[in-house]
Amino acid sequence: MAQTRQLRLGAFMRPVSLHTGAWRYPGAYPDANFNFAHLKRFAQRLEGAKFDAFFMADHLAVLNMPIEALKRSHTVTSFEPFTLLSALAAVTDRIGLVATASTTFDEPYHIARRFASLDHISGGRAGWNIVTTSNPDAALNFGRQEHVEHGERYRRAREFYDVVTGLWDSFADDAFVRDAESGLYFDPLKLHVLDHKGPSLSVRGPLNIARSPQGWPVIVQAGASEPGRQLAAETAEVIFAAHADLAAGQRFYADVKARAVKAGRSRDDIKILPGAFVVVGDTVEEARAKRAKLDSLVYYESGIASLSIAIGHDASGFDPDAPLPDIPETNASKSGRERVIELAREEDLTVRQLAQRLGGYSGLAFVGTAKAIADEMEEWLVSEGSDGFNVMFPFLPAGLDDFVDKVVPELQRRNIFRREYEGSTLRENLGLARPANRFFEEAPVDRRKAV
Amino acid sequence: MAQTRQLRLGAFMRPVSLHTGAWRYPGAYPDANFNFAHLKRFAQRLEGAKFDAFFMADHLAVLNMPIEALKRSHTVTSFEPFTLLSALAAVTDRIGLVATASTTFDEPYHIARRFASLDHISGGRAGWNIVTTSNPDAALNFGRQEHVEHGERYRRAREFYDVVTGLWDSFADDAFVRDAESGLYFDPLKLHVLDHKGPSLSVRGPLNIARSPQGWPVIVQAGASEPGRQLAAETAEVIFAAHADLAAGQRFYADVKARAVKAGRSRDDIKILPGAFVVVGDTVEEARAKRAKLDSLVYYESGIASLSIAIGHDASGFDPDAPLPDIPETNASKSGRERVIELAREEDLTVRQLAQRLGGYSGLAFVGTAKAIADEMEEWLVSEGSDGFNVMFPFLPAGLDDFVDKVVPELQRRNIFRREYEGSTLRENLGLARPANRFFEEAPVDRRKAV
Ligand SMILES: Cc1cc2nc3c(=O)[nH]c(=O)nc-3n(C[C@H](O)[C@H](O)[C@H](O)COP(=O)(O)O)c2cc1C
Ligand SMILES: Cc1cc2nc3c(=O)[nH]c(=O)nc-3n(C[C@H](O)[C@H](O)[C@H](O)COP(=O)(O)O)c2cc1C
Numbered sequence: 001m002a003q004t005r006q007l008r009l010g011a012f013m014r015p016v017s018l019h020t021g022a023w024r025y026p027g028a029y030p031d032a033n034f035n036f037a038h039l040k041r042f043a044q045r046l047e048g049a050k051f052d053a054f055f056m057a058d059h060l061a062v063l064n065m066p067i068e069a070l071k072r073s074h075t076v077t078s079f080e081p082f083t084l085l086s087a088l089a090a091v092t093d094r095i096g097l098v099a100t101a102s103t104t105f106d107e108p109y110h111i112a113r114r115f116a117s118l119d120h121i122s123g124g125r126a127g128w129n130i131v132t133t134s135n136p137d138a139a140l141n142f143g144r145q146e147h148v149e150h151g152e153r154y155r156r157a158r159e160f161y162d163v164v165t166g167l168w169d170s171f172a173d174d175a176f177v178r179d180a181e182s183g184l185y186f187d188p189l190k191l192h193v194l195d196h197k198g199p200s201l202s203v204r205g206p207l208n209i210a211r212s213p214q215g216w217p218v219i220v221q222a223g224a225s226e227p228g229r230q231l232a233a234e235t236a237e238v239i240f241a242a243h244a245d246l247a248a249g250q251r252f253y254a255d256v257k258a259r260a261v262k263a264g265r266s267r268d269d270i271k272i273l274p275g276a277f278v279v280v281g282d283t284v285e286e287a288r289a290k291r292a293k294l295d296s297l298v299y300y301e302s303g304i305a306s307l308s309i310a311i312g313h314d315a316s317g318f319d320p321d322a323p324l325p326d327i328p329e330t331n332a333s334k335s336g337r338e339r340v341i342e343l344a345r346e347e348d349l350t351v352r353q354l355a356q357r358l359g360g361y362s363g364l365a366f367v368g369t370a371k372a373i374a375d376e377m378e379e380w381l382v383s384e385g386s387d388g389f390n391v392m393f394p395f396l397p398a399g400l401d402d403f404v405d406k407v408v409p410e411l412q413r414r415n416i417f418r419r420e421y422e423g424s425t426l427r428e429n430l431g432l433a434r435p436a437n438r439f440f441e442e443a444p445v446d447r448r449k450a451v
Numbered sequence: 452m453a454q455t456r457q458l459r460l461g462a463f464m465r466p467v468s469l470h471t472g473a474w475r476y477p478g479a480y481p482d483a484n485f486n487f488a489h490l491k492r493f494a495q496r497l498e499g500a501k502f503d504a505f506f507m508a509d510h511l512a513v514l515n516m517p518i519e520a521l522k523r524s525h526t527v528t529s530f531e532p533f534t535l536l537s538a539l540a541a542v543t544d545r546i547g548l549v550a551t552a553s554t555t556f557d558e559p560y561h562i563a564r565r566f567a568s569l570d571h572i573s574g575g576r577a578g579w580n581i582v583t584t585s586n587p588d589a590a591l592n593f594g595r596q597e598h599v600e601h602g603e604r605y606r607r608a609r610e611f612y613d614v615v616t617g618l619w620d621s622f623a624d625d626a627f628v629r630d631a632e633s634g635l636y637f638d639p640l641k642l643h644v645l646d647h648k649g650p651s652l653s654v655r656g657p658l659n660i661a662r663s664p665q666g667w668p669v670i671v672q673a674g675a676s677e678p679g680r681q682l683a684a685e686t687a688e689v690i691f692a693a694h695a696d697l698a699a700g701q702r703f704y705a706d707v708k709a710r711a712v713k714a715g716r717s718r719d720d721i722k723i724l725p726g727a728f729v730v731v732g733d734t735v736e737e738a739r740a741k742r743a744k745l746d747s748l749v750y751y752e753s754g755i756a757s758l759s760i761a762i763g764h765d766a767s768g769f770d771p772d773a774p775l776p777d778i779p780e781t782n783a784s785k786s787g788r789e790r791v792i793e794l795a796r797e798e799d800l801t802v803r804q805l806a807q808r809l810g811g812y813s814g815l816a817f818v819g820t821a822k823a824i825a826d827e828m829e830e831w832l833v834s835e836g837s838d839g840f841n842v843m844f845p846f847l848p849a850g851l852d853d854f855v856d857k858v859v860p861e862l863q864r865r866n867i868f869r870r871e872y873e874g875s876t877l878r879e880n881l882g883l884a885r886p887a888n889r890f891f892e893e894a895p896v897d898r899r900k901a902v
Contacts, residue, residue, distance in 0.1 A: 080568035086537035117531035140655035204591035311866040
């Protein structure tokens with residue numbers, strides 16, 4: 001039975017909205033970033049809607065913004081990913097749990113253990129979003145005076161991936177015989193000592209944990225630079241991307257899938273999920289009004305700072321309630337500048353509205369009725385702009401509930417999104433193969449017979 | 452109302468029994484070390500019995516034993532502490548959750564975040580067992596060719612503690628005002644940047660997480676050496692000790708409490724909980740038979756290796772089914788040697804039984820009826836041998852169920868163990884004060900009024 005291409009949906013949680021005005025939105029929980037009861041409710045709702053994964057961003061320092069902006073942002077505090085996702089694992093059954101972890105400021109033995117452990121605890125639902133950490137302030141929290149250089153970060157990341165996946169393969173899948181009669185717990189011939197010695201890392205192994213349900217937790221990547229794309233093409237199974245529009249999405253999609261094929265993989269081995277900020281209304285006017293309301297909660301001064309950077313010109317003297325004035329050419333990024341000018345014109349925004357948009361969230365957004373949002377998502381899917389989306393909820397719980405109650409049923413009606421989970425692991429739901437153990441032959445079990 | 456001194460009870464989980472024969476015991480779950488459903492059941496039973504804490508040991512390498520012994524031990528695989536305890540936090544309400552974490556092979560920013568996050572998620576039930584990691588194999592998994600020297604490990608541990616507790620104090624307890632109206636999320640005057648620069652560590656801060664319910668998770672320590680005791684006296688609120696008998700417990704108790712007073716603390720600021728292996732029977736004969744059965748499941752060759760080390764003489768040629776023969780004096784530790792000879796005589800053990808005892812567990816044990824075990828525990832408590840115990844269950848679930856069903860009610864009848872949790876945090880249950888924030892005055896809230 002031929003199946004229509006299916007959308008994959010992740011929920012981008014930080015752990016709540018990344019929009020700095022979100023906590024002030026009517027009905028929002030201002031403390032959600034450190035209130036587990038709310039997060040449990042969010043995860044359970046997402047699971048009820050059959051989302052592929054709950055995705056937890058992570059930062060190893062408070063975000064580097066001026067204190068005047070920081071003090072207005074709920075993102076200054078949040079749970080640590082492993083503690084949050086493990087707790088959520090105990091109160092959910094099917095949704096994937098993707099944690100961000102940095103290869104620059106952590107150790108492969110720790111990372112391998114934690115993800116394998118999360119995979120065991122969740123019954124095969126763990127995913128690792130590999131980041132190299134771009135915030136230079138993180139370095140200061142880890143004994144360094146300055147950030148690790150970009151190329152060096154990616155070289156270490158590639159080696160780190162080899163070590164972590166090698167540690168995950170320490171035991172064959174069938175190593176643990178647990179024969180109480182003879183007293184043999186595992187077969188020592190099915191234990192592999194990695195003994196890795198490379199330019200950045202030296203790790204002996206073995207890992208002190210059994211190979212996990214998925215073999216390897218799902219590998220996710222979010223870097224956009226040349227080395228970031230290359231690392232993704234070679235290793236990632238899911239990519240979290242950030243695109244301004246469909247054309248940019250299609251270019252990225254074609255580029256990364258081609259790189260994957262060149263690296264000896266198949267196009268389907270990588271699912272590309274751009275972040276999409278989704279605001280749902282019963283009419284397009286209502287959706288736009290919600291967004292305008294949300295943007296109006298952004299601190300004006302931080303918005304103006306973002307606007308000034310984007311146009312390469314000090315915007316603090318502009319009349320906030322007038323349209324964007326003509327601004328002289330500068331040496332700011334031309335495309336960034338043009339994008340801002342176009343945005344102001346298209347949506348007929350005042351300086352204040354434009355500034356608050358930039359200070360809130362100005363990336364890819366679908367704002368409208370459930371039907372119109374489903375149309376856009378379907379177009380991206382059909383025209384190879386993406387394999388799905390990493391959905392960003394503008395505010396919670398209402399923005400999440402709107403998506404679940406209105407957009408998901410619309411996607412299901414079109415048969416481009418599941419009504420039931422296909423399997424019990426994140427890999428099964430994403431349609432990704434379980435990786436073979438690189439050190440051991442597949443166990444001689446006829447899987448068809450086991451059914 | 453004067454109250455009888457109260458026993459504190461921790462459950463020492465690794466995450467299951469530390470006895471290498473435990474997984475083979477009739478009725479045991481051989482896969483419990485990586486089966487979350489079992490661990491959830493154990494934690495919930497312990498909570499029903501009002502245990503203070505579920506304590507998770509941790510090792511950063513497979514235990515260094517010969518492969519012939521290792522392959523017979525369930526301890527080769529286990530969950531990572533933060534993933535396990537966070538998952539348990541979501542399915543329990545009151546029991547404390549103590550994770551072991553090494554100061555030698557981790558970073559203070561990570562450790563501070565994870566424990567604070569676990570404390571938030573669990574509503575104030577986290578504890579940190581500070582270890583410096585004695586297994587030299589761990590070093591090989593973290594980029595080193597050899598272990599970090601003992602004194603250096605403890606110097607780093609002391610500084611690490613200062614940094615972690617400093618990071619926990621990044622925000623005043625009342626920093627988060629979350630005033631949606633004005634848009635102020637936190638008061639920047641209540642944020643402290645640590646800026647630590649010391650001999651071993653350099654960490655700027657602040658931590659990107661709010662001060663947690665307990666202020667600081669409870670500090671636990673398990674080192675026994677001179678620097679280990681000193682670190683404990685200065686910093687620990689709970690000590691996990693290992694003693695051969697009551698006299699040794701009393702010496703340790705007196706020594707560490709005196710050191711604490713010298714360091715400016717009060718005796719009650721530290722609770723000393725020796726590990727105790729408890730085997731319950733309806734008669735003493737039944738209890739001894741259970742233990743004998745358990746010991747008989749230990750691999751004989753590893754037992755003989757342990758015996759040979761203990762007596763300083765190759766025991767592999769001894770008749771396994773005869774009593775211990777006379778052995779010539781050697782330069783093995785005299786007290787260790789005498790202890791083994793006495794043990795064999797006291798319990799009338801054959802060479803095989805003695806070897807299997809040493810290969811299983813030969814430390815402090817209470818083996819008998821519930822009443823006799825309660826008698827011993829009460830004697831330790833009353834005679835200042837300890838403030839309670841870190842109970843080791845010989846096998847699970849039966850050994851745990853026996854303790855919960857038989858010993859706990861006996862302790863409660865004597866009014867030396869709680870029938871209900873005193874509070875909702877681990878500190879409240881242990882009778883430990885909530886630490887003040889070192890950088891900020893107490894919030895001007897009259898706590899008496901709040902009641
Ligand atoms: C959708 C998305 C999510 C990201 N999430 C994180 C994150 O949680 N933590 C982090 O340190 N970096 C995160 N990043 C940053 C990337 O990992 C990467 O550091 C950044 O894009 C710069 O990468 P590049 O140098 O390859 O362009 C994210 C990026 C994108 C596009
Ligand atoms: C009851 C108890 C539990 C312990 N648990 C652990 C543990 O989980 N992980 C670990 O690395 N060391 C553990 N240790 C070892 C101690 O932390 C310490 O490394 C060891 O006792 C040597 O310390 P010392 O050098 O101060 O004597 C434990 C020790 C005791 C007595």
